[in-house]
Amino acid sequence: MRGTRYGPGVLTRFASVSDPIPVAGGGLLSRRALLKGAMVMGAGAALPATAADEHLGAAMAWQKTPGRPPTGYGNPSRFESAVTRTTYHRYGAIALGNGGSFTPLERLRGTITPNGLHFERHHQGVPDIDPAKHRLVVHGLVRRPLRFSIDALGRYPMTSTTAFIECAGNSFPNTNDKPPQVTCGEIHGLVSCSEWTGVPLAMLLEEAGVRADAKWIVAEGADAVSMHRSIPIEKVRDDALVALYQNGERLRPEQGYPVRLLLPGWEGNMSVKWLHRLELVTAPVQARDETSHYTDALPDGRALQFTFEMGVKSVITQPSPGWMLQGPGYYDISGLAWSGAGHVARVDVSADGGRTWAPAELMETAQPFAFTRFRLPWRWDGGPVRLMSRAMDEREQIQPTRAEWMQRYGAKQRYHYHAIQTWQVDDMGEVSNAY
Ligand SMILES: Nc1nc2c(c(=O)[nH]1)N[C@H]1C(S)=C(S)[C@@H](COP(=O)(O)O)O[C@H]1N2
Ligand SMILES: [Mo]
Numbered sequence: 001m002r003g004t005r006y007g008p009g010v011l012t013r014f015a016s017v018s019d020p021i022p023v024a025g026g027g028l029l030s031r032r033a034l035l036k037g038a039m040v041m042g043a044g045a046a047l048p049a050t051a052a053d054e055h056l057g058a059a060m061a062w063q064k065t066p067g068r069p070p071t072g073y074g075n076p077s078r079f080e081s082a083v084t085r086t087t088y089h090r091y092g093a094i095a096l097g098n099g100g101s102f103t104p105l106e107r108l109r110g111t112i113t114p115n116g117l118h119f120e121r122h123h124q125g126v127p128d129i130d131p132a133k134h135r136l137v138v139h140g141l142v143r144r145p146l147r148f149s150i151d152a153l154g155r156y157p158m159t160s161t162t163a164f165i166e167c168a169g170n171s172f173p174n175t176n177d178k179p180p181q182v183t184c185g186e187i188h189g190l191v192s193c194s195e196w197t198g199v200p201l202a203m204l205l206e207e208a209g210v211r212a213d214a215k216w217i218v219a220e221g222a223d224a225v226s227m228h229r230s231i232p233i234e235k236v237r238d239d240a241l242v243a244l245y246q247n248g249e250r251l252r253p254e255q256g257y258p259v260r261l262l263l264p265g266w267e268g269n270m271s272v273k274w275l276h277r278l279e280l281v282t283a284p285v286q287a288r289d290e291t292s293h294y295t296d297a298l299p300d301g302r303a304l305q306f307t308f309e310m311g312v313k314s315v316i317t318q319p320s321p322g323w324m325l326q327g328p329g330y331y332d333i334s335g336l337a338w339s340g341a342g343h344v345a346r347v348d349v350s351a352d353g354g355r356t357w358a359p360a361e362l363m364e365t366a367q368p369f370a371f372t373r374f375r376l377p378w379r380w381d382g383g384p385v386r387l388m389s390r391a392m393d394e395r396e397q398i399q400p401t402r403a404e405w406m407q408r409y410g411a412k413q414r415y416h417y418h419a420i421q422t423w424q425v426d427d428m429g430e431v432s433n434a435y
Contacts, residue, residue, distance in 0.1 A: 008082075008107050011323045012038045014330040017377060024358035026351025027379040031361035035330050035377050076116075083107045085117055086186050097125025097224065100167070102189030105336065106320045111363070111371035112162075113192035115247055120254045121167050121190065123289075124224035127274055131258040134222065136242070140280035143209030150258045153244060156199040161241060161264060162370040164338045166191035166310050168267040168294050171417040174402065179433040184320035187433065188421070191338070193371040196262050198243035201236050201278075214280035218287075219261050222276035229270045230284035231263065235308070239264050242275065264369035265340035266308045267416070269294050297410035310340035311418035312399055314347050314374070314391035325429030328382035333360070334375045339393035342368035346392040349376045353386035353422070354401070360389070368394070380425070386434060387423045402435055 015037030021030040076083065085101035100121040103113055113119075120126075131150040139145040170190035173180040180187065205217075210233070217236055220228035231240070241262040244251065251257040256273030263270050269289055284290065284306075296304040314337035319325060337344040344366060348357035358376060366372035374389070392398045400408075405419040424434035 025356040029377040104185040106184040118192040141211040141214035163264040164193040168415040196243040197245035201240040219272040220277040221274040297413040312339040312393040313418040337391040343394040344372040347374040
């Protein structure tokens, strides 16, 4: 059956809208227009009132017996069991630990990723670290080399920051010649957003006494590949966080338990998980992940090194592939935007393949380096349309088109893809990936 192969199902249609002022082609309406009377039942009829009466009159099965008792650690409803990450393995059975999983962006609302759905990227699996035995060592060009236990780190004053982490390889499927027909999350879900809590790295470095010749810091993880990266000292002084908590609870093992580095806005690879060593050095150490990986292939055959900051980006999550539209009518377009430069300043939406654009409404509480949710009301006339979103950040950087982005790089480029996403809606209301 169409539209049921994957994905979350039917997108809510609204019966009417107050003040339906058109603001761009393809049926885009003023962001101030109010959508009224959600219709979710298919043929276009609102729920008959008798259904509601029945519901009020007779008790439902779950009202007739006591519910189950409290539990020590909660789980989502069993009716939400389809809301999971999609896992992948880079090299199959020879190295099962080298892989990752995509956050199902199309199934989530708001801007915080639940801990169990945070995307994963592991180069050699998730180590099973005993926090009592784990240590973080600061050494190299410092006056006092220091060794911290997790308990010791927990005694420092902590700060919280809401930040996305995005893999530099996120959205790589869209560098394929043909648009892959998978979900939004399976294209763009190597990004997630959490509130991270921990100790500013600058505070620990102050205690260690950084020498004047220290210009870079090498962060290394305690996993089976000892994954490590060189980080310029300025970023550390700015906002690097030694994170212990994720959305209020201890980090998940997948996110680096018991301690990870967080570099807000910078490519995910540098936010080293299972952090156990920080070495102050004069120059980058040319690690595997800053030479053979995470560099940008240029058209002339050279490779660009050290693209740290993630580009400005956005994607419409509702509707997206897997969401079916229920015939002509009013819908609320919703999506996520983010930028490695800080704040998202503006998101424009197009419903006519980029010919005309209208500014979406941005959530008011948006933080720099975090997800910003945007929305815009839309009246679909039932014909084929191309939906797009285009974000601009506080530095007035604008998301490129796919053609512009492809032109900048060599044929083998897979990293740092942040081009405008086009979703094609056909006359049946099915959504697919399009270039
Ligand atoms: N020690 C270590 N740190 C690591 C990795 C790893 O494999 N080992 N993967 C990196 C990559 S490539 C990314 S994109 C992010 C992913 O973080 P997450 O798994 O918490 O989403 O962690 C980075 N930190
Ligand atoms: Mo990554």
